[in-house]
Amino acid sequence: MIRKLGSWALTTLRKMGDMLIFLANAIYFAFIPPFKFRLLLKQIRFFGNKSMVVILLTGSFAGMVLALQLYYTLRKFGSDALLGPAIALSLIRELGPVLAALMVTGRAGSALTAEIGIMRISEQIDALSSMALNPFRYLIVPNLVAAVIVFPLLTAIFDVIGIFGGYVVAVDLLGMSGGTYFSQMEVFVDMKDIRMGLYKSLSFGLIVAWVCCYKGFNTGYGAEGVSKSTTEAVVTSSVLILIWDYFMGSILL
Amino acid sequence: MIEIIDLVKTFDGNRVLNGVNLTIADNVLMAIIGKSGGGKSVLLKHLIGLLKPDSGKILVDGTDITTLGSRDMDKVREHLGVLFQGGALFDSINVYDNVAFPLREKTKLSESEINDRVIQALNDVGLKGMNMKFPAEVSGGMRKRVALARTLITEPKIVFFDEPTTGLDPIILSSIHRLIMTTHKKYRFTGVIISHEIPEIFDVADRIAMLHEGVIVETGTSDEIKNSLNPVVVQFINGGLEGPIAAV
Numbered sequence: 245m246i247r248k249l250g251s252w253a254l255t256t257l258r259k260m261g262d263m264l265i266f267l268a269n270a271i272y273f274a275f276i277p278p279f280k281f282r283l284l285l286k287q288i289r290f291f292g293n294k295s296m297v298v299i300l301l302t303g304s305f306a307g308m309v310l311a312l313q314l315y316y317t318l319r320k321f322g323s324d325a326l327l328g329p330a331i332a333l334s335l336i337r338e339l340g341p342v343l344a345a346l347m348v349t350g351r352a353g354s355a356l357t358a359e360i361g362i363m364r365i366s367e368q369i370d371a372l373s374s375m376a377l378n379p380f381r382y383l384i385v386p387n388l389v390a391a392v393i394v395f396p397l398l399t400a401i402f403d404v405i406g407i408f409g410g411y412v413v414a415v416d417l418l419g420m421s422g423g424t425y426f427s428q429m430e431v432f433v434d435m436k437d438i439r440m441g442l443y444k445s446l447s448f449g450l451i452v453a454w455v456c457c458y459k460g461f462n463t464g465y466g467a468e469g470v471s472k473s474t475t476e477a478v479v480t481s482s483v484l485i486l487i488w489d490y491f492m493g494s495i496l497l
Numbered sequence: 498m499i500e501i502i503d504l505v506k507t508f509d510g511n512r513v514l515n516g517v518n519l520t521i522a523d524n525v526l527m528a529i530i531g532k533s534g535g536g537k538s539v540l541l542k543h544l545i546g547l548l549k550p551d552s553g554k555i556l557v558d559g560t561d562i563t564t565l566g567s568r569d570m571d572k573v574r575e576h577l578g579v580l581f582q583g584g585a586l587f588d589s590i591n592v593y594d595n596v597a598f599p600l601r602e603k604t605k606l607s608e609s610e611i612n613d614r615v616i617q618a619l620n621d622v623g624l625k626g627m628n629m630k631f632p633a634e635v636s637g638g639m640r641k642r643v644a645l646a647r648t649l650i651t652e653p654k655i656v657f658f659d660e661p662t663t664g665l666d667p668i669i670l671s672s673i674h675r676l677i678m679t680t681h682k683k684y685r686f687t688g689v690i691i692s693h694e695i696p697e698i699f700d701v702a703d704r705i706a707m708l709h710e711g712v713i714v715e716t717g718t719s720d721e722i723k724n725s726l727n728p729v730v731v732q733f734i735n736g737g738l739e740g741p742i743a744a745v
Binding site (some may be wrong): 362367368371373376 | 583585603651
């Protein structure tokens, strides 16, 4: 029993070490030329394009649900005029970065792991190495940088769409005044809140690209190996997003 | 010249290479034969520096590549070409871009010079007019040809072929073997072919080495191997079920 526990702890520690070395390598090569700008643009498009529809959909419905639930709660305290800022603060500080990151993980992160995993099992990564070309420059760095650029942008879109989703429900469905919804928002939402959301989305971008690239790069054999890596990438990224969100929240609060 | 000296590699307690010794002279086409799962591809991965041995040396023109760091290994790889088992073509770009890839990434040639060389390389492997096709749109044999064109376009001094004809029908198999021979004559590279295509490989390679249970048990010309009295070699080239090689 103790031996099994020790073996599990050692394996986990080794995997964590592997992941950290992988990230350190990726960050190192991100600052060493030659830079692959064309690949970076391609990956920005990959993350942005693949996730846009799902961000628009989930963003609008997240705002609409928030409007319904918060209106019900705030009315109990006679504070329904604060619905706009409550929605905006919830989205900008917390829900926007987290939900957008989870959506992008499911949509683009899984595809990224599968793509790199297939490149691994079909020896395309070995082919790059055998040509004296560094696979990190071609596969990992562009994804890492693209995710760090795209995640805040997608989060911003998620927040804006969510606020408008909330507006539709608050004004058209619940009969609130449009002026109240937005004017109170301006009073309560600070630059600090926007910065918090930005820092969170930046770090989530790094986490998702790191985990998904690592899992794809170190995929097992055959279709089963790719499928396992893809599942692990999505689960690990999602769990890390929520854990990191708590720590970021505690630090930045 | 490539010299492999006492190369040992173990995976999870299983000794796959058990002291491999082999010398491959310049400009020779050397085939390494042996049963499936016998460590041939593992040996190849050591030769191109993708795996590090537990012990032993691999000297490429006198340099021990097993001790090189990634930057120095890349300098050695500048002179190597590898044809992987499945071709390992980049499936997100077309045939033309696949062949042009090493030139675009590793040389400062102009796009028109690259174009001339890619067209020439594709003609050499009999793939005129296939430029715009994607790897998924061409047959297995064509993929191998494209991969060969990509491998040879940088004119490497040493080319490794990892089971270049596995999974191909006999006609395509012969055409790939003929292509290896004609390109070898044209480019004069040192070739190492991992194969278990018996007897076809005897007509292709200048020399043959047989790998069995992690060691080279016999080396020689095709005729010497065909006339070998070593029971392992005799059983392998005749495909016998009885003998020192366990039939699984």
